[in-house]
Amino acid sequence: MTDLATPPTSSPTWTIPTSLSPSRVESFLSCPLSFRFSSIEKLPDPPSVATTRGSLVHRALELLFCLPAAERTAAALDRCTDDALAEYASHPDYTLLGLDADQAATFARECHELAANYLRLEDPTRVREIGLELRLEAPVGDLMLRGIIDRLELDADGELVVTDYKTGRAPSPNWERKSLSGVHFYAFLCESVFGKRPSAIRLMYLKSGEVITATPTEQSTRFMTTRTSAVWKAVATACERDDFRPRQSALCNWCVYQRWCPEYGGDPSLAATEAPVVLATRS
Numbered sequence: 001m002t003d004l005a006t007p008p009t010s011s012p013t014w015t016i017p018t019s020l021s022p023s024r025v026e027s028f029l030s031c032p033l034s035f036r037f038s039s040i041e042k043l044p045d046p047p048s049v050a051t052t053r054g055s056l057v058h059r060a061l062e063l064l065f066c067l068p069a070a071e072r073t074a075a076a077l078d079r080c081t082d083d084a085l086a087e088y089a090s091h092p093d094y095t096l097l098g099l100d101a102d103q104a105a106t107f108a109r110e111c112h113e114l115a116a117n118y119l120r121l122e123d124p125t126r127v128r129e130i131g132l133e134l135r136l137e138a139p140v141g142d143l144m145l146r147g148i149i150d151r152l153e154l155d156a157d158g159e160l161v162v163t164d165y166k167t168g169r170a171p172s173p174n175w176e177r178k179s180l181s182g183v184h185f186y187a188f189l190c191e192s193v194f195g196k197r198p199s200a201i202r203l204m205y206l207k208s209g210e211v212i213t214a215t216p217t218e219q220s221t222r223f224m225t226t227r228t229s230a231v232w233k234a235v236a237t238a239c240e241r242d243d244f245r246p247r248q249s250a251l252c253n254w255c256v257y258q259r260w261c262p263e264y265g266g267d268p269s270l271a272a273t274e275a276p277v278v279l280a281t282r283s
Helices: 022-030 031-041 051-066 073-090 102-121 172-181 179-193 217-243 250-254 268-280
Strands: 129-142 142-156 160-166 202-204 211-213
Touching: 022 031, 022 179, 022 217, 031 268, 051 073, 051 102, 051 142, 051 160, 073 102, 073 211, 129 179, 129 217, 142 179, 160 179, 160 268, 179 202, 179 217, 211 217
Parallel strands: 160 202
Antiparallel strands: 129 142, 142 160, 202 211
């Protein structure tokens, strides 16, 4: 296993994080400045329709797999989605969206459609789940790696399988490897916690009906820890030097911190005082 280097010993400008998750790794790689705003300064991150819809559908599927296998029918999944919608009715991730009646109806319909799409991908009565929304963590050197596995199950041979639901668009073939980096992260956590590497990791894209499957290996685990080590050292260096550079991409179109980004004429130093007011009231 790759050991993580000790971070810089001089006093850093920002507090170096002691843990990383797959989403935080990708956040830093996508845009270090956005990572600073969300993960270091911990500025408000208002929900969006897409993120809340994804969380709600995940909850509906979790409720489905809390039922006995024989009861996991289409009608049951529809009821589970209704139950998830009821749970979210008073949740800030939903209420802060500020949806009107028509928008709320559209949101509910889209949640039902995404959840129903799942049944085209597999028969839930045949799934042998052993963990749902499973929180795992494992130390690697001075860093704690953390993640939440949507579903951990046993295959016909009793081997572990990690399944990750996705409610967004499936990646092009050129981006499949990057999209699997998160579940390779989960495979490492399973091996560290349970002493057993999963036989398969799957990304299940509910919108398009695609399933991407990979087999984790010692090499893929080594690559994941090496990659995470490099990211953590880069984060530590950025904290020490106060050097979180913005990185322009298509993601900028949806970035809630754009007004404080120098690429758009903003001042990052103002985000700490302005963002809590501006973003807390954004609908």
